[in-house]
Amino acid sequence: MSNPARSAGGVAQELWAEARQHSESPDNVLVVADELLTKLEARLRRWIGAEGYAALLNRSVALTLPHNAALASVSDLHPRAAESSPSSQTAAVFSESETSDAIIALLIVMMEQLGSIVGTDMAVRLVALSAPPNARSLAGHESKDTQS
Amino acid sequence: MSTSSMAETPDSIALQLLKTGVPGLDEVLGGGLPALSFNLIAGGPGSGKTTMAMQMLFETSTAERPGLFITLLGETSLKMLRYQQHFTFFDGHKVDEQVHFLNLSEEALNGDLDAVLARIVQEVTTLRPGMVVVDSFRSLVHEVQNEAPATSVERFVQRLALYLTTWDITSLLIGEYQEQELRNPVFTVADGIFWLTQAIDRNSVVRKIQVVKSRGVEHMPGLHTMKITKDGVRVFPRVSMQPAAPRSRDARRLSTGIEGMDALMGGGIPAGDSVVLAGPTGSGKTTFATQFVAAGLRAGEAAVIAVFEERPNIYIARAQSLGIDLDAAVAADKLRVIYLRPLDLSVDETMQEIRNAVQDIGATRVVIDSINGFEMALAPTFRADFRESLYRLIGTLTSLGVTMYSTVEVVEGKGLHLTGYHVSFLTDVIVSQRYVEIEGEVRKALLVIKMRGSNHSRDFRVYETTRTGIVLGNTLSQYDGVTTGVPVRSRRGPS
16 A cells, blocks of 8 residues: 555544544543444454454453553443443543543554554554544545445 | 447447456457456366456446455455455555455355345445455355255355346356366356366466356457466466468568578568577577577667577677677667566467567567577476467467567487477478588588578578677588588589
């Protein structure tokens, strides 16, 4: 790809910002995280199927969690934890910025994991394209949404 | 999307042909892939099926009509992305925008053909692609055949073909089929069948493609060799045998570039003829050929030299030592020196390379140096048909109007040895060289054995290879038994 490659960190931050901007509950980071991960799953399942996505997510969570305990507060990632501690209680334990940082860290790790298979540029592109259509420039260039 | 059309008759519609983006394939297909056709790419593992389909997908996809690659079973989309992105045709910026990928392996593993079809329908409805690839179709059928009756598979294929065609989609199904499976229903439904094979012969791998059928177009029958390089799949259309019908002869005569040689040949080499220079090792064949090229360059003509035995830089340096500056001609794009020595060439690949070079620079002279090297450069499987291959090579190039000059090394013995390849019937001119012993000294001699339609010399002439090139000497008319290599002075009186 000839256009300048985007860094995984930059794309992760922009994806998170876009997700908050387009969320109906931008102040509830746990809801935003769920919405973002749902979109990401829908996109990546096209490539690796449900089982492949689950494996990618599990591995990425395992690598991220030790340094980002706030990840445990996201119900999509830690269903057992969520069962024992509802989101509202967990959110009280971790600050909004801690949860935001954890999600961004997770996205970076997921891109790194994918990057080991398809290269960093392509992995960043695949994840970046999970953003809403008007944020597709994250993928590295202006794009047209052909999905009518 | 680049397209062309088949001729339209009053009672038929024009058939839109899509450019496939696979070099050589459009020529085999008679112009391109028919739009809206339902095609099968079949072949064994590693035969290039997926790469070929991917090339077509990237070539035909547009923002308005994207391409869709559906993976059922086998290589996952992500793994495919890992490897396919290394081909130059793979434009990463098109991924997920103009070329979409969809993994349906989970639906396929469940063996529910209706669910697979439903997902395809859903996806096609959303994306409105212009081309859809389904990979690997055969594995899907194999997966469900124990659970579903054959009729359900047949029905699935029919429905899929119907859906894709009515949605204005050109489709490619990829499958690992063997020849004995030709009765599979998909072969009946398919409008086009591309059969890819990969044969190993004495450490050499040769890939071939056969267009078994292609409805609506007049495709080239037979097997065509193909290669997979960093640019993807490339097909080398098998050029058919040229009829031996007489060509419209050009009255011009081309200089050999050797003083006195043109006179031996009735004024030079008739333009458009094929010359074979046959001689033993060290007899100066390459020097003769180089001087032929130099004469053309001096006359403002362009030339192509196909080198099989030594690298171009060495070839050019050798010419330089004779005072012939081939480098300057290359720089001026008046000369192409093609190096062909990979040992697994096909004749068609060689012809394609030479033909492209001839057309690129408008060459009128082509040197093949040498025929022996050409044979050795071919994959073993093609050497068995070398005579026919040579026939096609010469026929194809001379039909372009170029004058060919080929060298061939022969082993000396008693008598006249021509080419050793029994190709004299397809060459217009044969010049034979040999060593002769005259008064205790080894000399080189040549004889114009054959020149169609020309009044050429029948005399043996001695010659020397000097620092400035070939210098012709006297005739050996006063000797008998020159063809034995040990002539004796004739006892005949002066004629």
